[in-house]
Amino acid sequence: MIPAVEIVNVARRFGAVQALSGVDLVVEAGEFFGLLGPNGAGKTTLISILAGLVAADTGSARVLGHDVVTDYRNARRLLGVVPQELVFDPFFSVRETLEIQSGYFGIRDNDAWIDEILHHLDLTGRANTNMRALSGGMKRRVLIGQALVHKPPVIVLDEPTAGVDVELRQSLWGFIRKLNRDGHTIILTTHYLEEAEALCARIAMLKAGKIVALDTKQNLLSRFAGLTVRLTADQLPGAWQSRVMRQEEGTYLLSLASYAELESLLAALRLDGATIAELSLQEADLEQVFLRIMARHQ
Protein backbone atom coordinates (compact mmCIF):
# COMPACT_ATOMS: atom_id res chain seq x y z
CA MET A 1 0.00 0.00 0.00
CA ILE A 2 1.34 3.46 -0.90
CA PRO A 3 2.14 5.52 2.19
CA ALA A 4 0.18 8.72 2.66
CA VAL A 5 3.41 10.59 3.30
CA GLU A 6 6.95 9.45 2.70
CA ILE A 7 9.84 11.69 3.69
CA VAL A 8 13.34 10.46 2.88
CA ASN A 9 16.51 12.03 4.24
CA VAL A 10 15.15 15.56 4.15
CA ALA A 11 17.48 18.32 5.28
CA ARG A 12 17.04 22.07 5.20
CA ARG A 13 19.24 24.91 6.44
CA PHE A 14 18.19 28.55 6.91
CA GLY A 15 21.44 30.54 7.15
CA ALA A 16 23.24 29.35 10.26
CA VAL A 17 20.28 27.31 11.48
CA GLN A 18 19.98 23.65 10.49
CA ALA A 19 16.19 23.43 10.59
CA LEU A 20 16.04 19.77 9.52
CA SER A 21 18.82 17.16 9.51
CA GLY A 22 18.19 14.03 7.48
CA VAL A 23 14.61 13.38 8.52
CA ASP A 24 13.03 10.06 7.47
CA LEU A 25 9.35 9.54 8.11
CA VAL A 26 6.55 7.39 6.75
CA VAL A 27 2.90 8.00 7.57
CA GLU A 28 0.61 5.22 6.41
CA ALA A 29 -2.70 5.93 4.70
CA GLY A 30 -5.56 6.28 7.17
CA GLU A 31 -3.37 7.08 10.17
CA PHE A 32 -4.04 9.78 12.75
CA PHE A 33 -0.44 10.85 13.22
CA GLY A 34 1.03 13.33 15.67
CA LEU A 35 4.09 15.46 14.95
CA LEU A 36 5.27 16.98 18.19
CA GLY A 37 8.22 19.05 19.25
CA PRO A 38 9.17 22.28 20.98
CA ASN A 39 9.20 25.62 19.16
CA GLY A 40 11.89 25.67 16.51
CA ALA A 41 12.10 21.87 16.31
CA GLY A 42 11.42 21.90 12.56
CA LYS A 43 7.78 20.79 12.46
CA THR A 44 6.54 23.68 10.35
CA THR A 45 9.56 23.45 8.04
CA LEU A 46 8.80 19.77 7.48
CA ILE A 47 5.16 20.53 6.74
CA SER A 48 6.17 23.40 4.45
CA ILE A 49 8.43 21.07 2.46
CA LEU A 50 5.56 18.63 2.13
CA ALA A 51 3.27 21.44 0.95
CA GLY A 52 5.83 22.78 -1.55
CA LEU A 53 6.22 26.08 0.31
CA VAL A 54 9.85 25.37 1.16
CA ALA A 55 12.38 23.47 -0.95
CA ALA A 56 14.48 20.82 0.80
CA ASP A 57 18.27 21.09 0.46
CA THR A 58 18.47 17.30 0.18
CA GLY A 59 16.08 14.37 0.22
CA SER A 60 12.59 13.92 -1.11
CA ALA A 61 8.98 14.03 0.02
CA ARG A 62 5.99 12.27 -1.48
CA VAL A 63 2.25 12.49 -0.92
CA LEU A 64 0.52 9.21 -1.79
CA GLY A 65 3.46 8.39 -4.04
CA HIS A 66 3.61 11.76 -5.82
CA ASP A 67 6.86 13.71 -5.42
CA VAL A 68 6.16 17.21 -4.11
CA VAL A 69 8.67 18.75 -6.54
CA THR A 70 8.58 16.73 -9.76
CA ASP A 71 4.87 15.87 -9.56
CA TYR A 72 3.71 18.82 -7.50
CA ARG A 73 0.28 19.17 -9.12
CA ASN A 74 -0.86 15.71 -8.02
CA ALA A 75 0.90 15.97 -4.67
CA ARG A 76 -0.81 19.26 -3.84
CA ARG A 77 -4.24 18.14 -4.96
CA LEU A 78 -4.01 15.23 -2.51
CA LEU A 79 -2.91 17.42 0.39
CA GLY A 80 -4.82 19.86 2.57
CA VAL A 81 -2.83 22.08 4.92
CA VAL A 82 -4.08 24.25 7.76
CA PRO A 83 -1.32 26.82 8.21
CA GLN A 84 -0.21 27.93 11.64
CA GLU A 85 -0.46 31.68 10.96
CA LEU A 86 -3.89 33.27 11.17
CA VAL A 87 -4.10 34.61 7.61
CA PHE A 88 -7.11 35.63 5.55
CA ASP A 89 -8.08 37.69 2.51
CA PRO A 90 -9.95 40.79 3.71
CA PHE A 91 -11.78 41.30 0.42
CA PHE A 92 -14.04 38.28 0.74
CA SER A 93 -16.78 36.70 2.85
CA VAL A 94 -16.46 33.26 4.44
CA ARG A 95 -18.40 31.56 1.63
CA GLU A 96 -16.48 33.41 -1.09
CA THR A 97 -13.22 32.40 0.59
CA LEU A 98 -14.20 28.72 0.52
CA GLU A 99 -15.59 28.89 -3.03
CA ILE A 100 -12.43 30.57 -4.30
CA GLN A 101 -10.19 28.03 -2.55
CA SER A 102 -12.27 25.23 -4.04
CA GLY A 103 -11.92 26.80 -7.48
CA TYR A 104 -8.11 26.92 -7.18
CA PHE A 105 -8.31 23.13 -7.17
CA GLY A 106 -10.53 23.21 -10.25
CA ILE A 107 -13.64 22.25 -8.26
CA ARG A 108 -16.73 24.30 -9.00
CA ASP A 109 -20.34 23.76 -7.92
CA ASN A 110 -19.00 22.55 -4.57
CA ASP A 111 -21.85 24.11 -2.56
CA ALA A 112 -23.03 20.91 -0.85
CA TRP A 113 -19.59 20.14 0.60
CA ILE A 114 -18.99 23.79 1.49
CA ASP A 115 -22.31 23.85 3.34
CA GLU A 116 -21.30 20.69 5.22
CA ILE A 117 -17.94 22.22 6.15
CA LEU A 118 -19.65 25.41 7.33
CA HIS A 119 -22.04 23.33 9.42
CA HIS A 120 -19.31 21.23 11.07
CA LEU A 121 -17.20 24.30 11.77
CA ASP A 122 -20.22 26.15 13.18
CA LEU A 123 -19.87 28.89 10.57
CA THR A 124 -23.20 28.57 8.75
CA GLY A 125 -24.51 31.74 10.36
CA ARG A 126 -21.38 33.61 9.31
CA ALA A 127 -21.21 32.38 5.72
CA ASN A 128 -21.82 35.82 4.24
CA THR A 129 -19.77 37.76 6.78
CA ASN A 130 -16.58 39.44 5.60
CA MET A 131 -13.44 37.76 6.93
CA ARG A 132 -12.34 40.98 8.63
CA ALA A 133 -15.39 40.87 10.89
CA LEU A 134 -14.64 37.42 12.33
CA SER A 135 -13.02 36.66 15.67
CA GLY A 136 -9.63 34.92 15.76
CA GLY A 137 -11.22 31.56 16.53
CA MET A 138 -13.63 31.91 13.61
CA LYS A 139 -10.82 32.84 11.24
CA ARG A 140 -8.97 29.74 12.42
CA ARG A 141 -12.02 27.62 11.58
CA VAL A 142 -12.23 29.15 8.10
CA LEU A 143 -8.58 28.16 7.61
CA ILE A 144 -9.54 24.60 8.47
CA GLY A 145 -12.42 24.80 6.02
CA GLN A 146 -10.09 26.02 3.27
CA ALA A 147 -7.81 23.03 3.83
CA LEU A 148 -10.75 20.62 3.55
CA VAL A 149 -12.60 22.21 0.66
CA HIS A 150 -11.11 19.93 -2.00
CA LYS A 151 -11.60 16.77 0.13
CA PRO A 152 -7.90 15.93 0.31
CA PRO A 153 -7.05 12.36 1.36
CA VAL A 154 -4.12 13.70 3.43
CA ILE A 155 -4.78 16.54 5.85
CA VAL A 156 -2.06 18.37 7.75
CA LEU A 157 -3.17 20.44 10.72
CA ASP A 158 -0.47 22.78 12.00
CA GLU A 159 -1.65 23.99 15.42
CA PRO A 160 -5.30 24.01 14.33
CA THR A 161 -6.89 24.72 17.70
CA ALA A 162 -4.77 27.68 18.82
CA GLY A 163 -7.24 30.37 19.88
CA VAL A 164 -10.30 28.13 19.48
CA ASP A 165 -12.48 27.85 22.60
CA VAL A 166 -12.94 24.50 24.36
CA GLU A 167 -16.49 23.78 23.17
CA LEU A 168 -15.69 24.40 19.53
CA ARG A 169 -12.43 22.51 19.88
CA GLN A 170 -14.42 19.43 20.86
CA SER A 171 -16.80 19.74 17.91
CA LEU A 172 -13.85 20.37 15.60
CA TRP A 173 -12.10 17.20 16.79
CA GLY A 174 -15.35 15.30 16.32
CA PHE A 175 -15.36 16.43 12.69
CA ILE A 176 -11.68 15.58 12.18
CA ARG A 177 -12.21 12.15 13.76
CA LYS A 178 -15.08 11.55 11.36
CA LEU A 179 -12.83 12.49 8.42
CA ASN A 180 -10.23 10.04 9.74
CA ARG A 181 -12.86 7.29 10.05
CA ASP A 182 -13.88 8.05 6.47
CA GLY A 183 -10.32 7.24 5.40
CA HIS A 184 -8.53 10.60 5.45
CA THR A 185 -5.00 10.55 6.80
CA ILE A 186 -4.52 13.19 9.49
CA ILE A 187 -1.17 14.65 10.49
CA LEU A 188 -1.42 16.89 13.52
CA THR A 189 1.03 19.23 15.15
CA THR A 190 -0.11 20.76 18.40
CA HIS A 191 1.19 22.16 21.65
CA TYR A 192 -1.86 20.70 23.41
CA LEU A 193 -0.34 17.32 24.20
CA GLU A 194 -3.54 16.01 25.75
CA GLU A 195 -5.13 16.49 22.30
CA ALA A 196 -2.35 14.48 20.66
CA GLU A 197 -2.71 11.78 23.31
CA ALA A 198 -6.45 11.58 22.80
CA LEU A 199 -6.37 11.59 19.01
CA CYS A 200 -3.12 10.23 17.57
CA ALA A 201 -2.35 6.53 17.21
CA ARG A 202 1.28 7.12 16.28
CA ILE A 203 3.58 9.97 17.19
CA ALA A 204 6.89 11.41 16.03
CA MET A 205 8.81 13.84 18.21
CA LEU A 206 11.17 16.31 16.62
CA LYS A 207 13.94 18.19 18.30
CA ALA A 208 16.48 20.50 16.68
CA GLY A 209 15.61 19.18 13.24
CA LYS A 210 15.87 15.48 14.10
CA ILE A 211 13.31 12.85 14.94
CA VAL A 212 14.08 11.78 18.50
CA ALA A 213 11.13 9.44 18.98
CA LEU A 214 8.81 7.65 16.58
CA ASP A 215 6.42 5.02 17.82
CA THR A 216 2.82 4.20 18.60
CA LYS A 217 1.32 6.20 21.42
CA GLN A 218 0.94 3.03 23.52
CA ASN A 219 4.58 2.07 23.09
CA LEU A 220 5.75 5.56 23.97
CA LEU A 221 3.61 5.61 27.10
CA SER A 222 4.69 2.13 28.20
CA ARG A 223 8.36 2.71 27.37
CA PHE A 224 8.37 5.67 29.65
CA ALA A 225 6.01 4.28 32.29
CA GLY A 226 6.69 5.62 35.70
CA LEU A 227 5.83 8.42 38.02
CA THR A 228 6.27 12.12 37.90
CA VAL A 229 6.63 13.80 41.28
CA ARG A 230 5.92 17.49 41.71
CA LEU A 231 7.77 18.46 44.84
CA THR A 232 7.95 21.85 46.52
CA ALA A 233 10.72 21.80 49.12
CA ASP A 234 13.45 24.06 50.52
CA GLN A 235 16.14 21.72 49.19
CA LEU A 236 16.67 18.59 47.13
CA PRO A 237 19.37 16.03 47.98
CA GLY A 238 22.28 16.16 45.55
CA ALA A 239 21.88 12.54 44.44
CA TRP A 240 18.40 13.33 43.10
CA GLN A 241 19.37 16.38 41.07
CA SER A 242 19.90 14.23 37.97
CA ARG A 243 16.24 13.17 38.08
CA VAL A 244 14.92 16.72 37.80
CA MET A 245 13.07 17.29 34.54
CA ARG A 246 12.08 20.86 35.32
CA GLN A 247 12.61 23.31 38.17
CA GLU A 248 10.73 26.50 38.98
CA GLU A 249 11.36 28.48 42.20
CA GLY A 250 11.62 25.64 44.70
CA THR A 251 9.30 23.31 42.82
CA TYR A 252 10.92 20.27 41.25
CA LEU A 253 9.44 17.99 38.64
CA LEU A 254 11.15 14.63 39.10
CA SER A 255 10.95 11.44 37.10
CA LEU A 256 10.72 8.18 39.07
CA ALA A 257 10.68 4.64 37.74
CA SER A 258 8.35 3.22 40.41
CA TYR A 259 6.65 3.78 43.75
CA ALA A 260 9.63 2.08 45.46
CA GLU A 261 11.80 4.99 44.33
CA LEU A 262 9.38 7.39 45.94
CA GLU A 263 10.18 5.85 49.33
CA SER A 264 13.90 6.35 48.66
CA LEU A 265 13.29 9.99 47.70
CA LEU A 266 11.30 10.66 50.88
CA ALA A 267 13.99 8.97 52.98
CA ALA A 268 16.68 11.14 51.41
CA LEU A 269 14.64 14.28 52.06
CA ARG A 270 14.16 13.27 55.73
CA LEU A 271 17.86 12.53 56.10
CA ASP A 272 18.77 16.00 54.80
CA GLY A 273 16.15 17.61 57.05
CA ALA A 274 14.34 19.10 54.08
CA THR A 275 10.94 20.75 54.59
CA ILE A 276 8.31 19.59 52.13
CA ALA A 277 5.73 22.26 51.34
CA GLU A 278 3.82 20.29 48.70
CA LEU A 279 4.05 16.93 46.99
CA SER A 280 1.90 15.40 44.26
CA LEU A 281 2.17 12.31 42.06
CA GLN A 282 1.20 11.75 38.48
CA GLU A 283 1.42 8.63 36.37
CA ALA A 284 3.07 9.05 32.97
CA ASP A 285 1.04 10.76 30.27
CA LEU A 286 2.15 12.03 26.88
CA GLU A 287 3.26 15.32 28.35
CA GLN A 288 5.58 13.53 30.76
CA VAL A 289 6.87 11.29 27.99
CA PHE A 290 7.46 14.37 25.86
CA LEU A 291 9.34 16.16 28.64
CA ARG A 292 11.51 13.13 29.35
CA ILE A 293 12.41 12.62 25.72
CA MET A 294 13.21 16.30 25.25
CA ALA A 295 15.28 16.32 28.46
CA ARG A 296 17.17 13.24 27.29
CA HIS A 297 18.15 15.02 24.05
CA GLN A 298 19.36 18.23 25.64
Next chain:
Amino acid sequence: MNAAFRNGWLTLLYKELLRFWKVSFQTILAPVLSALLYLLIFSHVLESRVSIFDGRVGYTAFLVPGLVMMAVLQNAFANSSSSLIQSKITGNLIFVLLPPLSPLDLYGAYVLGAMVRGLVVGAGVFLVTLAFGPLAILHPLWALAFALLGSAILGTLGLIAGICADKFEQLAAFQNFLIMPLTFLSGVFYSIHSLPPFWQALSHFNPFFYMIDGFRYGFFGLSDIAPQTSLVVVCVFCAGLTALTLVLLKRGYKLRH
Protein backbone atom coordinates in the same frame (compact mmCIF):
# COMPACT_ATOMS: atom_id res chain seq x y z
CA MET B 1 -4.72 13.77 -13.39
CA ASN B 2 -8.24 15.14 -13.44
CA ALA B 3 -8.33 17.85 -16.11
CA ALA B 4 -10.46 20.04 -13.84
CA PHE B 5 -7.46 20.55 -11.58
CA ARG B 6 -5.77 22.37 -14.46
CA ASN B 7 -8.48 25.05 -14.47
CA GLY B 8 -7.62 26.56 -11.11
CA TRP B 9 -6.07 29.60 -12.77
CA LEU B 10 -9.53 30.70 -13.94
CA THR B 11 -10.59 31.01 -10.31
CA LEU B 12 -7.46 33.02 -9.53
CA LEU B 13 -8.37 35.31 -12.45
CA TYR B 14 -11.92 35.58 -11.11
CA LYS B 15 -10.54 36.42 -7.66
CA GLU B 16 -8.30 39.11 -9.14
CA LEU B 17 -11.26 40.66 -10.99
CA LEU B 18 -13.50 40.47 -7.92
CA ARG B 19 -10.77 42.06 -5.81
CA PHE B 20 -10.59 45.27 -7.83
CA TRP B 21 -14.30 45.31 -8.61
CA LYS B 22 -15.15 45.32 -4.89
CA VAL B 23 -13.21 48.57 -4.48
CA SER B 24 -14.08 50.03 -7.90
CA PHE B 25 -14.45 53.53 -6.50
CA GLN B 26 -10.73 53.49 -5.80
CA THR B 27 -9.55 51.26 -8.64
CA ILE B 28 -11.68 52.53 -11.55
CA LEU B 29 -13.39 55.84 -10.81
CA ALA B 30 -10.43 57.56 -9.13
CA PRO B 31 -7.98 57.03 -12.05
CA VAL B 32 -10.66 58.13 -14.53
CA LEU B 33 -11.08 61.35 -12.56
CA SER B 34 -7.28 61.88 -12.49
CA ALA B 35 -7.07 61.50 -16.27
CA LEU B 36 -9.95 63.91 -16.70
CA LEU B 37 -8.13 66.51 -14.60
CA TYR B 38 -4.98 66.08 -16.73
CA LEU B 39 -7.04 66.63 -19.86
CA LEU B 40 -8.83 69.69 -18.48
CA ILE B 41 -5.64 71.40 -17.36
CA PHE B 42 -3.27 70.52 -20.20
CA SER B 43 -5.77 71.09 -22.99
CA HIS B 44 -6.81 74.43 -21.51
CA VAL B 45 -3.20 75.62 -21.19
CA LEU B 46 -1.64 74.13 -24.33
CA GLU B 47 -4.37 73.75 -26.98
CA SER B 48 -3.50 76.97 -28.80
CA ARG B 49 0.27 76.79 -28.16
CA VAL B 50 1.33 73.35 -29.33
CA SER B 51 1.33 72.12 -32.90
CA ILE B 52 1.24 68.35 -33.43
CA PHE B 53 1.97 66.48 -36.67
CA ASP B 54 2.33 69.81 -38.52
CA GLY B 55 -0.97 71.06 -37.24
CA ARG B 56 -2.97 68.11 -38.57
CA VAL B 57 -4.07 67.10 -35.05
CA GLY B 58 -5.28 69.42 -32.30
CA TYR B 59 -3.49 69.16 -28.94
CA THR B 60 -6.56 68.03 -27.01
CA ALA B 61 -7.25 65.27 -29.54
CA PHE B 62 -3.55 64.31 -29.43
CA LEU B 63 -3.65 64.15 -25.65
CA VAL B 64 -6.65 61.80 -25.41
CA PRO B 65 -4.99 58.57 -26.66
CA GLY B 66 -1.93 59.36 -24.55
CA LEU B 67 -4.03 59.72 -21.41
CA VAL B 68 -6.06 56.62 -22.24
CA MET B 69 -2.89 54.58 -22.69
CA MET B 70 -1.31 56.05 -19.56
CA ALA B 71 -4.39 54.99 -17.58
CA VAL B 72 -4.20 51.51 -19.11
CA LEU B 73 -0.51 51.14 -18.24
CA GLN B 74 -0.59 52.58 -14.72
CA ASN B 75 -3.65 50.61 -13.66
CA ALA B 76 -2.44 47.34 -15.10
CA PHE B 77 0.77 47.78 -13.11
CA ALA B 78 -1.10 48.81 -9.97
CA ASN B 79 -3.40 45.78 -10.08
CA SER B 80 -0.91 42.94 -10.23
CA SER B 81 1.70 44.64 -8.04
CA SER B 82 -0.70 45.63 -5.25
CA SER B 83 -2.49 42.29 -5.27
CA LEU B 84 0.72 40.33 -4.92
CA ILE B 85 2.42 42.55 -2.35
CA GLN B 86 -0.74 42.64 -0.20
CA SER B 87 -0.97 38.86 -0.32
CA LYS B 88 2.71 38.53 0.56
CA ILE B 89 2.60 40.96 3.45
CA THR B 90 -0.65 39.69 4.96
CA GLY B 91 0.42 36.09 4.41
CA ASN B 92 -2.67 35.03 2.46
CA LEU B 93 -0.49 34.25 -0.58
CA ILE B 94 -0.31 30.78 0.96
CA PHE B 95 -3.84 30.13 -0.36
CA VAL B 96 -2.49 30.51 -3.89
CA LEU B 97 0.75 28.61 -3.24
CA LEU B 98 -0.85 25.49 -1.72
CA PRO B 99 -3.12 24.53 -4.67
CA PRO B 100 -1.79 22.82 -7.80
CA LEU B 101 -1.26 26.06 -9.75
CA SER B 102 1.70 26.11 -12.15
CA PRO B 103 3.94 29.15 -12.79
CA LEU B 104 2.05 29.68 -16.04
CA ASP B 105 -1.28 29.54 -14.18
CA LEU B 106 -0.10 32.22 -11.75
CA TYR B 107 1.29 34.36 -14.55
CA GLY B 108 -1.85 34.06 -16.69
CA ALA B 109 -4.26 34.87 -13.90
CA TYR B 110 -2.39 37.83 -12.42
CA VAL B 111 -1.54 39.40 -15.79
CA LEU B 112 -5.00 38.90 -17.32
CA GLY B 113 -6.55 40.41 -14.18
CA ALA B 114 -4.22 43.39 -14.54
CA MET B 115 -5.03 43.72 -18.24
CA VAL B 116 -8.76 43.78 -17.57
CA ARG B 117 -8.41 46.50 -14.97
CA GLY B 118 -6.13 48.55 -17.22
CA LEU B 119 -8.48 48.23 -20.18
CA VAL B 120 -11.59 49.01 -18.11
CA VAL B 121 -10.00 52.17 -16.72
CA GLY B 122 -8.69 53.08 -20.20
CA ALA B 123 -12.17 52.64 -21.66
CA GLY B 124 -13.57 54.78 -18.86
CA VAL B 125 -11.08 57.55 -19.59
CA PHE B 126 -11.90 57.38 -23.31
CA LEU B 127 -15.64 57.61 -22.64
CA VAL B 128 -15.20 60.61 -20.36
CA THR B 129 -12.98 62.42 -22.88
CA LEU B 130 -15.74 62.10 -25.49
CA ALA B 131 -17.34 65.00 -23.62
CA PHE B 132 -14.60 67.17 -25.14
CA GLY B 133 -15.73 66.26 -28.64
CA PRO B 134 -16.02 63.11 -30.78
CA LEU B 135 -12.77 61.38 -31.62
CA ALA B 136 -12.57 58.91 -34.49
CA ILE B 137 -10.40 55.79 -34.22
CA LEU B 138 -9.04 55.30 -37.74
CA HIS B 139 -7.33 51.94 -37.10
CA PRO B 140 -9.07 50.31 -34.11
CA LEU B 141 -7.19 47.02 -34.44
CA TRP B 142 -3.84 48.79 -34.10
CA ALA B 143 -5.14 50.66 -31.07
CA LEU B 144 -6.46 47.42 -29.56
CA ALA B 145 -3.22 45.55 -30.22
CA PHE B 146 -1.13 48.18 -28.43
CA ALA B 147 -3.64 48.46 -25.58
CA LEU B 148 -3.55 44.69 -25.06
CA LEU B 149 0.24 44.46 -25.30
CA GLY B 150 0.80 47.56 -23.15
CA SER B 151 -1.49 46.29 -20.39
CA ALA B 152 0.15 42.85 -20.56
CA ILE B 153 3.62 44.40 -20.23
CA LEU B 154 2.67 46.58 -17.29
CA GLY B 155 0.73 43.73 -15.67
CA THR B 156 3.90 41.64 -15.99
CA LEU B 157 6.07 44.44 -14.62
CA GLY B 158 3.64 44.72 -11.71
CA LEU B 159 4.00 41.01 -11.09
CA ILE B 160 7.80 41.30 -11.13
CA ALA B 161 7.64 44.25 -8.73
CA GLY B 162 5.28 42.36 -6.43
CA ILE B 163 7.55 39.33 -6.45
CA CYS B 164 10.72 41.31 -5.74
CA ALA B 165 9.34 43.76 -3.17
CA ASP B 166 9.16 42.74 0.47
CA LYS B 167 7.32 45.85 1.64
CA PHE B 168 5.12 48.60 0.26
CA GLU B 169 8.00 51.08 0.37
CA GLN B 170 10.01 49.02 -2.13
CA LEU B 171 7.01 48.73 -4.40
CA ALA B 172 6.48 52.49 -4.24
CA ALA B 173 10.13 53.00 -5.23
CA PHE B 174 9.64 50.72 -8.24
CA GLN B 175 6.59 52.74 -9.22
CA ASN B 176 8.01 56.22 -8.55
CA PHE B 177 11.51 55.73 -9.93
CA LEU B 178 10.83 53.43 -12.88
CA ILE B 179 7.20 53.27 -14.02
CA MET B 180 6.28 56.93 -13.56
CA PRO B 181 9.37 58.42 -15.31
CA LEU B 182 9.12 55.95 -18.19
CA THR B 183 5.42 56.79 -18.58
CA PHE B 184 5.77 60.57 -18.40
CA LEU B 185 8.81 60.57 -20.72
CA SER B 186 7.11 58.37 -23.30
CA GLY B 187 5.20 61.01 -25.22
CA VAL B 188 1.90 60.99 -23.38
CA PHE B 189 1.83 64.78 -23.33
CA TYR B 190 3.99 65.60 -26.38
CA SER B 191 5.31 64.35 -29.69
CA ILE B 192 8.99 63.44 -29.49
CA HIS B 193 9.53 65.55 -32.64
CA SER B 194 9.09 68.56 -30.40
CA LEU B 195 12.14 67.46 -28.34
CA PRO B 196 15.82 68.36 -28.94
CA PRO B 197 17.71 65.66 -30.92
CA PHE B 198 19.40 64.17 -27.84
CA TRP B 199 16.10 63.61 -26.01
CA GLN B 200 14.48 62.35 -29.20
CA ALA B 201 17.22 59.73 -29.53
CA LEU B 202 16.94 58.81 -25.85
CA SER B 203 13.19 58.32 -26.17
CA HIS B 204 13.83 55.45 -28.55
CA PHE B 205 15.28 53.48 -25.63
CA ASN B 206 12.03 53.85 -23.69
CA PRO B 207 9.73 50.91 -24.47
CA PHE B 208 6.74 52.86 -23.16
CA PHE B 209 7.22 55.33 -26.03
CA TYR B 210 6.49 52.58 -28.59
CA MET B 211 3.33 51.52 -26.76
CA ILE B 212 1.92 55.03 -26.69
CA ASP B 213 3.06 56.00 -30.18
CA GLY B 214 1.61 52.82 -31.65
CA PHE B 215 -1.65 53.28 -29.74
CA ARG B 216 -1.88 56.87 -31.01
CA TYR B 217 -1.38 55.62 -34.57
CA GLY B 218 -4.56 53.63 -34.12
CA PHE B 219 -6.45 56.88 -33.54
CA PHE B 220 -4.94 59.23 -36.14
CA GLY B 221 -3.07 57.06 -38.63
CA LEU B 222 -0.11 59.28 -37.71
CA SER B 223 2.81 58.45 -35.46
CA ASP B 224 6.37 59.43 -34.64
CA ILE B 225 7.66 56.12 -35.99
CA ALA B 226 6.17 53.32 -38.09
CA PRO B 227 3.61 51.28 -36.11
CA GLN B 228 5.08 48.04 -37.43
CA THR B 229 8.39 48.94 -35.77
CA SER B 230 6.61 49.79 -32.53
CA LEU B 231 4.71 46.50 -32.63
CA VAL B 232 7.90 44.48 -33.01
CA VAL B 233 9.62 46.34 -30.15
CA VAL B 234 6.61 45.97 -27.87
CA CYS B 235 6.19 42.26 -28.71
CA VAL B 236 9.88 41.54 -28.03
CA PHE B 237 9.73 43.48 -24.76
CA CYS B 238 6.59 41.62 -23.71
CA ALA B 239 8.10 38.24 -24.56
CA GLY B 240 11.29 39.03 -22.64
CA LEU B 241 9.42 40.15 -19.52
CA THR B 242 7.12 37.13 -19.72
CA ALA B 243 10.09 34.76 -19.89
CA LEU B 244 11.75 36.50 -16.93
CA THR B 245 8.56 36.34 -14.85
CA LEU B 246 8.02 32.67 -15.59
CA VAL B 247 11.58 31.93 -14.47
CA LEU B 248 11.01 33.85 -11.21
CA LEU B 249 7.73 32.03 -10.60
CA LYS B 250 9.21 28.64 -11.42
CA ARG B 251 12.04 29.23 -8.95
CA GLY B 252 9.56 30.52 -6.40
CA TYR B 253 11.79 33.57 -6.01
CA LYS B 254 10.74 35.42 -2.83
CA LEU B 255 7.48 33.45 -2.85
CA ARG B 256 8.55 29.98 -1.80
CA HIS B 257 11.63 29.58 0.42
